Amino acid sequence: MEGIEEVKHLLTHRYPFLYLDELVVANEDFIIGTRYFGEDEPFFKGHFPDYPVVPGVILIETLAQTGGAGLRKIGKLEEGDFFVLAAIEKAKFRHQVRPGDTAVIHVENIRVSKIMIRQRGTISVNEKIAAEATWMCVVSEK
Numbered sequence: 001m002e003g004i005e006e007v008k009h010l011l012t013h014r015y016p017f018l019y020l021d022e023l024v025v026a027n028e029d030f031i032i033g034t035r036y037f038g039e040d041e042p043f044f045k046g047h048f049p050d051y052p053v054v055p056g057v058i059l060i061e062t063l064a065q066t067g068g069a070g071l072r073k074i075g076k077l078e079e080g081d082f083f084v085l086a087a088i089e090k091a092k093f094r095h096q097v098r099p100g101d102t103a104v105i106h107v108e109n110i111r112v113s114k115i116m117i118r119q120r121g122t123i124s125v126n127e128k129i130a131a132e133a134t135w136m137c138v139v140s141e142k
Contacts, residue, residue, distance in 0.1 A: 010069040012082070016042050019062040020069055020105070031070025031107040031121075035062055039099040054097035059123050059131040060088055067107040067119040068137065076112050083117060083137040090120075091133040101125045115139050 001009060003022045011018065025032040037054050044052035064085055071077045097103055107121035120134040 006073075007069055010072045011065060013065060017061075018065070019058060020065045023066075023069055023073060026070035026073040028074065029109060031066055031105075031109070033066040033069065033105045033107075035066075035103045035105065037097060037099060037101050037103065041099070044099055052099050054101075056091070056093050056131065059093070059097065059103075060085075060091060060133055060135065062103065062105060062123060063107060063119075063121045063131070063133055064135055064137060066105040067109070067117065067121065067135075070107060071109070071112060071117065076109075077117075077139065080141050081139050082142045083139045085135060086116075086138045087136040089134045089136075091131070093131050095125060095128045095130040097123070097125055097130050103130065110134070113139075 007020050019035055020033050022034050047055050068083050103123045103125055105123050107119050111118040117137040122129050123131045
């Protein structure tokens with residue numbers, strides 16, 4: 001299983017709130033994924049419609065989804081585990097992500113336990129860092 005079908009197997013998120021297209025690498029130390037932001041994304045209609053950019057909150061969600069999908073793929077999150085954002089720290093937005101951009105997401109695992117995940121990561125477009133953050137998710141059963 002590859003690409004979006006693998007992502008749908010790993011995450012409970014679905015369109016229009018699924019922001020990971022493919023996991024490229026997932027291991028104990030780091031996770032890499034990609035996301036193409038097409039011109040038809042629902043948020044572009046209202047987020048600066050004359051000059052659409054991906055909202056920062058969507059970029060943070062993209063980071064967290066990539067981190068969670070990678071952890072599930074390597075078996076650090078079990079099938080029934082549910083993870084939600086609990087804290088966002090050190091978020092910085094350095095470059096705009098626009099319609100037609102493909103984001104490359106790099107996530108580093110800082111600490112992973114049965115009840116808490118701490119990760120940090122970056123989103124790059126054309127090898128320029130667009131966003132970076134550190135975040136924490138809590139893990140529980142549904």
